[in-house]
Amino acid sequence: EAQVTQNPRYLITVTGKKLTVTCSQNMNHEYMSWYRQDPGLGLRQIYYSMNVEVTDKGDVPEGYKVSRKEKRNFPLILESPSPNQTSLYFCASRTLAGVPYEQYFGPGTRLTVT
Amino acid sequence: DAKTTQPPSMDCAEGRAANLPCNHSTISGNEYVYWYRQIHSQGPQYIIHGLKNNETNEMASLIITEDRKSSTLILPHATLRDTAVYYCIVRVVGSSGGSNYKLTFGKGTLLTVNP
Numbered sequence: 658e659a660q661v662t663q664n665p666r667y668l669i670t671v672t673g674k675k676l677t678v679t680c681s682q683n684m685n686h687e688y689m690s691w692y693r694q695d696p697g698l699g700l701r702q703i704y705y706s707m708n709v710e711v712t713d714k715g716d717v718p719e720g721y722k723v724s725r726k727e728k729r730n731f732p733l734i735l736e737s738p739s740p741n742q743t744s745l746y747f748c749a750s751r752t753l754a755g756v757p758y759e760q761y762f763g764p765g766t767r768l769t770v771t
Numbered sequence: 772d773a774k775t776t777q778p779p780s781m782d783c784a785e786g787r788a789a790n791l792p793c794n795h796s797t798i799s800g801n802e803y804v805y806w807y808r809q810i811h812s813q814g815p816q817y818i819i820h821g822l823k824n825n826e827t828n829e830m831a832s833l834i835i836t837e838d839r840k841s842s843t844l845i846l847p848h849a850t851l852r853d854t855a856v857y858y859c860i861v862r863v864v865g866s867s868g869g870s871n872y873k874l875t876f877g878k879g880t881l882l883t884v885n886p
Binding site for chain 2: 661688690699700702705715716745747749751753759760761762763764765767
């Protein structure tokens with residue numbers, strides 16, 4: 658089954674404690690992306706990657722890092738989380754060919770930073 | 772990207788057709804109309820897209836007006852599981868550059884299907 662998986666699905670942590678949210682897709686997609694969703698602000702893109710070792714900032718990259726060492730994985734790293742990073746996070750992927758803009762989203766990771 | 776306008780909420784009776792409108796009066800000739808939906812706190816799900824012609828797939832139909840300034844997503848027989856926020860997105864296809872693949876979600880329409 659074609660899918661994007663994220664782990665963990667729920668995470669409560671404290672300010673400053675480094676964490677990683679993993680994202681993996683099994684569709685051999687070149688493009689992967691991270692979004693955060695906040696009430697009243699909608700979905701905003703954090704980082705994206707066009708392929709292995711190619712990453713770039715989205716609209717709200719401050720406080721986040723990413724890496725793309727393998728095509729299937731695109732982890733989101735918060736090196737020193739702060740309460741304003743409490744949010745619902747989604748990973749997405751798509752091929753750079755085929756149906757335009759059919760992006761596949763993961764189930765989401767709800768992060769709470771206290 | 773062309774801006775879209777959708778009603779904030781709509782209701783529909785189970786088994787009836789749900790017609791969700793979207794205005795995109797500033798759409799340009801090379802911009803497609805896409806629809807996604809998000810069931811409560813789940814990841815957004817692609818539904819359908821179109822350029823000029825009406826489109827249909829197993830999930831829905833998309834009707835685009837001749838002047839392309841508005842469109843309607845039709846769920847022919849809505850079920851309770853179709854309760855979700857529906858997003859209409861207008862975007863250029865085929866543009867190069869990674870930032871151009873970003874999806875910009877507005878506030879969407881909360882469709883509530885009632886038993």
